[in-house]
Amino acid sequence: MIASFAVSLITAFAFRNNVRQQNTGDHLPASNPFSSPSILPYHAAPFDKIKDEDYKPAFEEGIRIQQEEIRQIADNPAAPTFENTLVALEKAGQLLTRVNNTFNMVTGANTNPVLQKLQVEMAPKLASINDAIFLNSKLFKKVETIYLSRKSAHRDAESNRLIEYYYQQFLIAGGKLSETDKEQLKKFNQEEATFSAKFGNQLLAAASNGVLIFDDTAALSGSSQNDIENYAQYAKNKKLDGKYLVPLQNTTQQPPLKSLTNRDTRKQLFDASWTRAEKNDSNDTRSLIVHLATLRAQKAKLLGFPSYAAWKLQDQMAKNPENVFKFFAKLNPSVTAKVKKEIADIQSVIDQQKAGFSLEPWDWDFYAEQVRKAKYNLDDSEIKPYFEINSVLEKGVFYAANQLYGLSFKERHDIPVYQQDVRVFEVFDKDNKPFALFYCDYFKRDNKNGGAWMNNLVGQSTLLGTKPVIYNVCNFNKPAPGKPALITFTDVTTMFHEFGHALHGLFASQKYPTLSGTSTARDFVEFPSQFNEHWALDAKVLKNYAHHYKTGEIIPQSLVEKMKKANSFNKGYGLSEAIAASLLDMQWHTISADEVIQDEDAFEKKALDASGLDIQHVPPRYRSTYFLHIWSNGYSAGYYAYQWTKMLEQDAFAWFDQHGGLTRANGQRFRDMILSRGNTEDYNVMFKKFTGHDPDITAMQKGLGLMEK
Secondary structure (H helix, E strand, O other): OOOOOOOOOOOOHHHHOOOOOOOOOOOOOOOOOOOOOOOOHHOOOOOOOOOOOHHHHHHHHHHHHHHHHHHHHHHHHOOOOOHHHHHHHHOHHHHHHHHHHHHHHHHOOOOOHHHHHHHOOOOHHHHHHHHHOOOOHHHHHHHHHHHHHHHHHHOHHHHHHHHHHHHHHHHHHHEEEEEHHHHHHHHHHHHHHHHHHHHHHHHHHHHHHHOEEEEEOOOHHOOHHHHHHHHHHHHHHHHOOOOOOOHHEEEEEEHHHOOOHHHHHHHHHHHHHOOOOOOOOOOHHHHHHHHHHHHHHHHHHHOOOOOHHHHHHHHHHOOOOHHHHHHHHHHHHHHHHHHHHHHHHHHHHHHHHHOOOOOHHHHHHHHHHHHHHHHOOHHHHOOOOOOEEHHHHHHHHHHHHHHHHHOOEEOOOOOOOOOOEEEEEEOOOOOOOOOEEEEEEEEEOOOOOOHHHHHHHOEEEEEOOOEEEEEEEEEEEEOOOOOOOEEOOOHHHHHHHHHHHHOOOHHOOOOHHHHOHHHHOOOHHHHHHHHHHHHHHHHHHHHHHOOOOOOEEEEOOOHHHHHHHHOOOHHHHHHHHHHHHHHHHHHHHOOOOOOOOOOOHHHHHHHHOOOOOOOOOOOOOOHHOOOOHOOOOOOOOOHHHHHHHHHHHHHHHHHHEEEOOOOOOHHHHHHHHHHOOOOOHHHHHHHHHHHOOOOHHHHHHOOOOOOOO
């Protein structure tokens, strides 16, 4: 999955991945790399010149310029027009967005204490910039005037969409509040931004401190030699020579649980993950999340809504929290039935081995792997040699993009990067014309946020004359020096997923940056990425990239068939843990402003018990204390979007399946009707035009093995 967008600082424009490249910082010294637009191809960031101390003055100058630009637009004595108000807003804030996009890229993937401190310092200031726009009464009156007279003017569809979008965003942001209430809302917004930034930094430290360290390999029995070498290297990186360090990923379950034979070690690892951010120390996040949830509920009340989720979902496909709960109510019975079958299969293996215990969460992956091997005769160690990361990228991910959309890629070594593992490719369109840059950063580091994500360093806009600069970030285990980077099929799927987001950004074809590319609703933006996962197992694509790293042998068809049969394996578990996290998110964000939460753990338990899922065996993918998506990465009241968009992508892929699968014609149609549309049309209308019907959950249930096809 994203897979989420890693957006740690939010401004009026940067959160929509838009980069305005034209204005300069008059008060910045010429030595500051942000003082003028980058002269590198596609305005790529000059990472070889940017120093930590360059960010703060660039932020301050960007804020100063943006404030002046907004003041001039609001105070313009001329009658408000589309050009002097909305187009002017689209051109504003270029320096600020330039530095913010670069800062977000680095702080997400290669941060340090200096940048983390600045992140916390800048968060409330950037939140105030957002308020300076959307809580500006003069500006709102101008936007409202344009909105009310929109039907009398003859504008193109995208311009009309921009008018409607701005008007809606002003209303959502509190444009009609009294001046007193606006001041209170500004305080809420600044406080929320500060605490969100603090949460991200504390969680990163908690994960780093929560690692397991072993003196020898006895407790790590069952781990591959490659894993043992990685653990030794992780320890060496921490100046712990001779020891073995098992790092934590940001999810509840941890990859090593699949292979560790020592049950005590498995429990230690699970507990370390489960309690990473609640150890009554400086990295304990419990008080932060209670404060954030309460603060958001109070903000929603001020804006006239019963809950934060009710306020947040206004411009999403789902529209309101009730529709989200109804969606899961339809899905949960088939998921729960699938989980029960999976539990029975696993417990049967435990009993056959006379292990003498009942299944616990830390046992699931270990014994599920045995069930998988027994049912499908499939072993990760048998598969991984065919998934060397460079082959997956260039002969898999890129190849599928070529077959569907006609794209080609050429690596560039002249573009500076922020870390040596980062690679940069120039992207060529179907007519062989270069039109974008793509960065990829795949290996885990201690100073990198967990998970996987895509974002823009530069956004597309014909108004501003900018082309896309996109990046993907993941957290795969880096091999020991001299060893090949062999990844799991789950990692392969993640690469295809994140590149699906990249395609959504690459194919942006909008005039206005606010509507460009991935600037869509949360419950639509994951649709292209999850859809792109399907090509990882496509016969033509798979045989092009899945070659044995030593022999060059194409993956045997017998192994492919086993992979396909196993593809629905453990789906009940995967869906259940994701749904549990989604409902946990919704419970936190449907509290009322008057509700007092004195015990985070008790609230979480009550919320999970109310889900109707088997939480005892299948814990949520994220606990509240380390749920980065919802407390720091912009997915508050929005984590459900991953499952909602799974419904969309399964439905869309069913259309592909019925019309010939992987063909250039189908790819072009998907590009024209979905990937290139940005936020220029109602999402439900856009989807119906492509498939011919409203979103339907049936294809999802069939595609995920929850019902007979």
